[in-house]
Amino acid sequence: MAESSEREGEEGSEWYFSRKELEENTPSRRDGIDAKKENELRRSYCGFMQALGMRLSLPQETIATAIVFCHRFFLRQSHAKNDMLIIAISCIHLAGKVKETRHRIRDVVLVSAEMLPRDKTSLERLRSDKEAFEQLRDTILLAERIVLVTINFDMYVRHPYRIVMKAIRKLQVPKKKGLCQVAW
Amino acid sequence: MQALALSYTDFEAIGTGRYGRVFKCRQISDTDNFYAVKIIPIPKEEQENGVPCKIIREVSVLKELNHINIVRLLEVISTDSNLFLVFECLDNTLQVFLKNPVMFMYHKMMKEFLHQILSAVAYIHSCKILHMNLKPDNILVHFRTRVLKIADFGLARTFEVPLDSYSQDIGSASYRAPELLFGSTNYSTANDVWSVGCIFGEMILHRPLFSGGSDWEQLDEIFSLLGTPTEETWPGVTSLCGGNIDALGPPKQRKVSINCFACVQIIEFQLKKLLSTLISEEYER
Numbered sequence: 001m002a003e004s005s006e007r008e009g010e011e012g013s014e015w016y017f018s019r020k021e022l023e024e025n026t027p028s029r030r031d032g033i034d035a036k037k038e039n040e041l042r043r044s045y046c047g048f049m050q051a052l053g054m055r056l057s058l059p060q061e062t063i064a065t066a067i068v069f070c071h072r073f074f075l076r077q078s079h080a081k082n083d084m085l086i087i088a089i090s091c092i093h094l095a096g097k098v099k100e101t102r103h104r105i106r107d108v109v110l111v112s113a114e115m116l117p118r119d120k121t122s123l124e125r126l127r128s129d130k131e132a133f134e135q136l137r138d139t140i141l142l143a144e145r146i147v148l149v150t151i152n153f154d155m156y157v158r159h160p161y162r163i164v165m166k167a168i169r170k171l172q173v174p175k176k177k178g179l180c181q182v183a184w
Numbered sequence: 185m186q187a188l189a190l191s192y193t194d195f196e197a198i199g200t201g202r203y204g205r206v207f208k209c210r211q212i213s214d215t216d217n218f219y220a221v222k223i224i225p226i227p228k229e230e231q232e233n234g235v236p237c238k239i240i241r242e243v244s245v246l247k248e249l250n251h252i253n254i255v256r257l258l259e260v261i262s263t264d265s266n267l268f269l270v271f272e273c274l275d276n277t278l279q280v281f282l283k284n285p286v287m288f289m290y291h292k293m294m295k296e297f298l299h300q301i302l303s304a305v306a307y308i309h310s311c312k313i314l315h316m317n318l319k320p321d322n323i324l325v326h327f328r329t330r331v332l333k334i335a336d337f338g339l340a341r342t343f344e345v346p347l348d349s350y351s352q353d354i355g356s357a358s359y360r361a362p363e364l365l366f367g368s369t370n371y372s373t374a375n376d377v378w379s380v381g382c383i384f385g386e387m388i389l390h391r392p393l394f395s396g397g398s399d400w401e402q403l404d405e406i407f408s409l410l411g412t413p414t415e416e417t418w419p420g421v422t423s424l425c426g427g428n429i430d431a432l433g434p435p436k437q438r439k440v441s442i443n444c445f446a447c448v449q450i451i452e453f454q455l456k457k458l459l460s461t462l463i464s465e466e467y468e469r
Contacts, residue, residue: 097237098244105233141234145262148235153260155244 015072015154022075031080041079045070045088048115052092055111058101065157066095072151083143085116090143098155109137187263188221192270195221208273218273219258225266238338239267245313245340253304255324255335274324274333282320282386293330294387300332301380308334309373312343316371318379319359320386341371358382358396362406362413365399366424412436 023035033041046067053063069091073082089112096103113136192209199206204224211219230236246257246269259270278297301323308315315337322336361378363370385393394409396402407413412435413421 093234094240097235097240100237100241137232141232144234148260148262153243154247155240156248 015075017075026075027078028074028080031078033079038074038079041084042071042074045084048085049088049092052089052112052115055115056092056096056103056107058092058096058103059099061159061161062095062099062101063092064159064161065099065155066091068157069095069147069151069155072154073147076150082146085112086139086143087147090140090147093140094144094147094155105137105140109133109140112140187261187266188223188268192219192221220271220273222269222271223266224269226264228265231265235262235267241341242337243267243269245337245342248311249308249313249337251304251307253300253332253334254307255333271335272333274326274331276325276327278320278323278325278332278383281325282390296330297325297332297387298380298384301334301383304332304334305376305380308340309376313340314343314371314373315340315376315379317356318376318383319356320383321356323383356396357399357402358392358394360396360402362403363424365403365406367399368424407436 026038028038028041029035049067049070050063053060053066066088070088073087073091074084089108092112093103093105093108095101096108110133188209191212193212193215194210195207196209197205198208198220204222207221207223209219209221211217224239226236226239243257243260250256255274256272257269258272259268261268261270301318305315305318315334317336317339318334322334324333324335325331326333357365359379359382361375364375382393394402394405396405411417414435415422
């Protein structure tokens with residue numbers, strides 16, 4: 001991490017890592033999680049966030065931003081010490097705020113509670129029991145603060161989507177070829 | 185405050201902004217430099233939603249900008265009930281300069297100031313960000329080096345983010361572009377350019393170009409200077425004022441020409457021309 005923060009200057013450049021750094025030198029690796037396992041975890045939280053975001057009917061750009069926040073977080077923190085899913089939920093909440101997608105913390109808590117691996121009874125309890133609800137909410141908010149500090153409030157993400165769309169329009173690719181969908 | 189006192193000391197209040205107080209302070213480990221800390225309280229009712237949206241937006245904008253004429257955000261410290269933004273500290277605002285006309289004796293300086301403001305605004309716009317609250321209070325000046333820095337991005341937004349009607353309050357009325365006074369929510373870079381024009385006018389006149397009261401008084405004042413717009417001089421104006429252009433009152437003649445500011449002898453021809461351009465009311469500025 002020390003090396004990465006020294007390379008500041010060019011905007012966003014402290015978030016560029018070489019393949020070697022990604023494979024051999026992440027915080028999770030130091031905690032004994034091997035590269036294969038971390039890749040698996042990465043795929044798993046991406047899938048979770050995509051599904052959560054879609055159930056909250058957030059725009060794709062918001063979901064993508066959230067996923068980038070989550071990647072950034074786990075480049076500085078270890079999977080061994082943080083609950084991946086809680087971090088993922090708080091990233092979704094945070095991205096919603098950055099992109100001003102209006103959503104309520106209540107919805108985030110309830111929808112994500114449904115998706116968290118729990119048994120049915122605890123979900124029922126969450127709906128009726130105010131205390132259990134608040135507990136989960138506070139955990140998510142605490143995680144949000146941890147994420148903010150960890151990613152050093154760097155919430156600017158430049159997505160390729162709009163550029164790709166523009167290029168496709170410029171090249172006048174026929175719509176039916178579905179290039180847009182694939183590129184997205 | 186305790187979180188802040190861990191690394192900073194010698195606090196001295198220097199102002200109260202829209203969202204919180206600002207203090208001047210030094211770092212404990214290095215007492216040579218001054219820093220400005222903006223304390224943003226997180227209201228109780230918003231705590232349940234986590235860090236408020238508008239603060240997140242301000243921080244993310246500040247983090248992204250990196251320009252000599254934009255105030256640099258050095259550190260963010262967050263606690264349950266407050267957020268502390270640590271900035272580099274400058275000793276004056278442009279407002280102070282404007283109140284002391286003596287300081288503007290040399291119009292070379294005025295040009296330098298304007299150039300710095302314009303290059304900062306151009307940079308902000310190139311990053312797809314609108315400042316939306318440009319005014320002399322928000323422009324900091326380093327007295328000795330004459331370096332200007334634009335501050336307070338509390339109302340700034342990116343082009344891409346859809347706008348909600350709740351964020352209607354945009355900047356101070358005196359520097360607000362006419363289309364916004366009409367209630368348009370179609371924000372664009374032109375809004376900032378208008379504000380720069382107003383600030384420039386104020387540098388020349390040593391008083392606000394438009395003193396502004398209510399939105400309508402402000403519009404009236406603008407039209408007294410620029411003439412009441414018509415569909416010809418400003419395409420789309422009819423729909424802006426709700427289809428009823430007569431509501432603007434009896435048409436006024438345009439007064440702004442290069443001669444309008446003839447009373448101010450020290451201004452060069454080109455500068456006068458630039459001023460007229462900046463505050464011309466056509467949409468496509």
